[in-house]
Amino acid sequence: MSSTTRPHRTTQLTTTPPPHTTLLRRIQDSSPNPSQLIGFLTLAIVGGILLLLTGFSITAVVLGFIVFAPIIVLTSPFWLPIFVLVFVPLVGFLCLCGFGVAAVAVLSWVYRYSRGLHPPGSDRFDYARNRIVTTAREVKDYAKEYGGYLHSKVKDAAPGA
Structure with missing residues (x-):
């Protein structure tokens, strides 16, 4: 068996390009395309x-x-009365129309809800209603229990009452 050995390199020669070359290369690499x-x-x-x-x-x-x-x-003395005569009734009319549209929307939602058609938001309304009923029932039960406790304390304090 013959073994050939390669000479071991202990140092690597690296050459660094001049600084102006790297700057130009960086500029070319980051330049925008057409x-x-x-x-x-x-x-x-x-x-x-x-x-x-x-x-x-x-x-x-x-x-x-x-x-x-x-x-x-x-002409400023004429502008305020014109503003009052035109703008105020116009704003009132637009508010009246807006309130009318809101009332029609609410009545339509209530009608659809009462008919069982499940309009948008009815699940949240049902959840809130159930929470109110449950809370009221719990408060009533607590009041009965606590009220009986107070009634017995009153009888202890005043036996003739």
């Missing part, structure tokens, strides 16, 4: 346009306020 670049450019263009439109809108509002402020101040 579709990401197009997406970023689209985002930047749309953002710039929206920012420009926002500036135009703010400028228009400020200029409009400057132009119309004297007119608003001169």
